[in-house]
Amino acid sequence: MQWTDQAIILGVRRHGETSVVVEVMTRLRGRHLGLVRSGRSRAMQPVLQPGNEVEVTWRARLDEHLGEFRIEPVRLRAARLMEAATSVYGVQAMGALLRLLPERDPHPHLYESLDVILENLHDPRDAGELFVRFEIAVLNDLGFGLNLAECAATGTKDDLVYVSPKSGRAVSRDAGAPYADRMLALPAFLAAGGSEAASLETLAQAFRLTDYFLHRHVYEPRGMAPSSARDGFVQAALKALARA
Structure with a gap:
């Protein structure tokens, strides 16, 4: 069996003396692993860095096998991604x-989003907003999508300022007022029709919002701890935005 696809390097682990197992996010085939022989060579090490865009050709005798990758560089941006804390933590x-998604499960829109975000991780404002939207997209693909387009109680699309912690749906100011102390804040830039850029306050609200639902629906049911890289990214993004 064989196929070729565009991919972004997610991670690498050693395999034997000279080879590595490479984890990539492909455009059409989701997250995929493959063996790269001589992957620890001087020629391949700069290519097999997280964030780099490559072309992968996968070969295996059977579909369920690990298989082997032949990898050709397309866009090597790993060196640039090491220049800012938001980039370093963001890639991880x-x-x-x-990795919360099943291996080999296609998510082409997540590949496209990942590619866009990797080009903007150096800008704290863009990086923070894009990362939050990426988390929301992952939640949606896991079956826990948030509905932030209209009020859960009235159906209105105006003055949405809360999110119900139970349903993950937006709630308007008037409808949510009696329960305000139990509601999550809906950042203005995520609300339906929101056009303003994130501020330090609303970006912090957005991070708290996605963190809550990731813990509730994903990490706690699976008995998992969230990646420490997320905390590093959140702190770096908010710190950089405060200086901007």
């Missing part, structure tokens, strides 16, 4: 999010 945190 998004890789951890993608």
Whole structure:
């Protein structure tokens, strides 16, 4: 069996003396692993860095086998991704999010989002907003999507300022007022029709929002701890935005 696809490197682990097992997010085939022979060579090490875009050709005798990758570089951006804390932590945190999804399960929109975010991780404002939207997209693909388009109680699309911690649906100011102390804040830039950029306050609210639902629906039921890289990214993004 054989196929070729565009991919982004997520991680690498040693295999024997000279080979490595490479984890990639492919455009059409989801997260995939493959053996790269001589992957620890001087020629391959710069290519097999998280965040790099490559072309992979996978070969195996049977579909369920690990198989082997032949990898060709397309866009080597790992060196640039090492220049800012948001980039360093962001690459690791998004890789951890993608590992929550089943291996070889296609998610082409997540591949496209990952590619866009990797090009903008150096900008704390863009990086923070895009990362939050990526977390929301992953939650949706896991079956726990948030509905932030209209009020759960009235159906209105105006003045949405809360999110119900039970349903994950938006709630308007008037409808949520009696329960305000139990509601999560809905950042203005995530609300339906929101056009303003994230501020330090609303970005912090957004991080708390996605963190809550990831813990409730994913980490706690699976008995998992979240990636420490997410905390590093959140702190770096908020710190950089405060200085901007």
